[in-house]
Amino acid sequence: MIEKEVNPRFEDFLFDWSTKFQFLVGGYGSSKSYHVALKFILKLLEEKRTALVVREVYDTHRESTFSLLEEIVIDLGLDHKIKCGSSPMQIRFPNGSKIIFKGMDKPAKLKSINNVSLIWLEECSEIKYAGFKELIGRLRHPSLPLHMILSTNPVSKSNWTYKHFFKDEKKKVYVLDDERLYEEKTIVTNNTYYHHSTADDNLFLPSSYIEQLEEMKAYDPDLHRIARKGQFGINGTRVFPQFEVQNHDAVMAAISSIRRPLLRNGMDFGFADSYNALLRMAVDRENLILYIYWEYYKNQTDDEDTAKDIVAFQKNRWEIRADSADPKTISYFNKKGFRVKAAKKFQGSRLQYTKKIKRFKKIICSDQCPSTIDELKYLTLAVNKDGEVIEDQFNIDPHTLSAIWYGLDDYEVQDLKRAY
Template sequence: MMIEKEVNPHFEDFIFDWTHKFYFLVGGYGSSKSYHVALKLVLKLLEEKRTALVVREVYDTIRDSCFALFEEICIEMELDDHIKFVTSPMQIRFPNGSKIIFKGMDKPAKLKSIHNVSIIWIEECSEVKYVGFKELIGRLRHPTLDLHMILSTNPVSTSNWCYKYFFKYKKNFILDDEELYRERVVIIKNTLYHHSTADDNLFLPKSYIEQLEELQVHDPDLYRIARKGRFGVNGKVVLPQFVEWSHEKVMDAIMEIRSPIKRAGMDFGFEESYNALVRLAVDHKEKILYIYWEYYKNKMTDDRTAIEIIEFKNSGEQIRADSAEPKTIQYYKQMGFRMRAAKKFPGSRSQYTKKIKRFKKIICSSNCPNVIGELKDLTYAVNKDGEIIEDEFSIDPHTFSAIWYALDDYEVSDLKGNVTYE
């Protein structure tokens, strides 16, 4: 069957490339990435007998998005007489026996009945939970055919799982997203990365791009996402003065402080939360906070944790800890640790946060990946009106709590030089 179809040049190689297992497409609004993924699948399933699975987080969103997009493409290519669209349950059947089935991750039980899927497309993958992504990898299997997974998304926060998995998170570095923005297409091992913006869609009206440009003034965060197609931090950053230095540089800087104030703080956790223990050094004169050591684990009983942080017992170093766990603090005391409860009071979260924000610089050692992962891009939570909530954050930052406790009774000067007693 001879098929002619005009496509955007930036996607031409992508459409015919089936040499990789993963295809990660990120782009701004109107870049045509979803259109070309759908076209890629139609061409492949016409060529080979395969079963493809198309997934979104919510099943009810598929009919007006992915399913409608496939239908539009097949009509444009005059294939609608050859390809059958079934609406209940949603399915597309090809003349050679290929088929596309559609599922939502909000109904995961229905994934268990799927067999011999050799291609999966996760549309708006940033909306799918990480556990769902892992489940889908397990569903991608066929005895003879090559396996492929295509993930497409508008860029979201760097705290999203897809950024951490495909780009960088803590010590797991795969690709600098800035390199992708420069090169537009990058191949790393078995993954092809593809970046696109509205400029790559030659079929867009000029007025649409002008509309995207207007976002630069009114909504910078959305402009970065919609116009530039770039990951970043969504919302107001809690600690804009936070920077990462090499461990050696941090320790050298601490050595230069005439009278460093050294502290240790601990937040307790078990199942979902973490035991977070940090060591800090304060340059009181320069108003610089250094974070140079961390312990970060969960699902650890107190006796096992006590063994792993035995150095604090041996050195007699004091740990200021979460006062909400008096039994835990008492246990560590009985085991010979110098541990005391940090003060907690109504509004203490907000007050502790304001205290940390008064430092001119917060410098963290590269040896503290969990501190960096939680605090570098930490943003405030917002209410239904979009206003920030000063004592709530985008994640539950256990290392931030540990820092609060460590500085429990530290007297910090504000930027005007006044001493504030917390």
């Protein structure tokens, strides 16, 4: 019999093992990590299991997950039975259960793990999506039910945790509305136990801590959303706050009503890690609206295969303005009967082209362009080590934005600052 006072918000969570996945997201100081650690200990006392605790960087375990588990073992008065070894980090139970600690920065060491039936991914948003999928494959046991617990503070909606467990616009995957979770706090669906918490759920926190979280609202709204509200969103300054998504038929109807629309096609070349991104666009010059109504977005294809994919541009003699940094590719397409023109690039063109696109009053994208939506809807400006915004760098490498740059390279959007 173990008696331990816990936060009421986590009472049901501690003993619920009904799903394979358990996803805990919340603000700072909500005590989610503490209760995951306690849940681990209770389960391993009850059943003989090998459990794995994972962080992106192995060395961060010592002052976080290992320290927390050891603290709980001592607090429960079980340190004479449960042995916490620090070299290597491992926790052993009297019934043969054990907890081992690994980092995704040393993936080779994961291969030696066998019969793991319980995994905890702490700060899972820091782990790469490929690592998460690999860990699912490591979760195996001949007889015991398998469970994976993921805990994190919310980050950008562009992070894989949001796309996998909530929504992925690009892949048209809709699992759960995160706003519903913030309201209902606990939801079980799709073999996943969802749990949301904030500092208000931790009855052991001093009021001064919550006051500090509230103060963030005045000087850092993004951090306030993450730390105080525990909600996903957009981290940083959006590049295109005027970007919106509309039904494809509505977009085409709007384009057809434009008097003398400017029709342009822009392409960014890629192959291995980057992508071939080709967009078809229409500009409403009177109302300063950019429409994006068609996309081609693919990698791992050579020029010959790409030419086959976009053969309509060859047949219709549609002009493409493309990345001038790849003249051999431009030459190849032109020899095949395409009309490809090198876009102008110059020192500082990234910044100037971005500022130009920002001058559109609206950027309206068809819902049939998922890659464009995925890259531009939550695109934010990068920051340097001092927290200062870098105007021509972003949180991702947006190939569709490059395609827009090239497609509109010689078109100038009216600059209202200079108009009067």
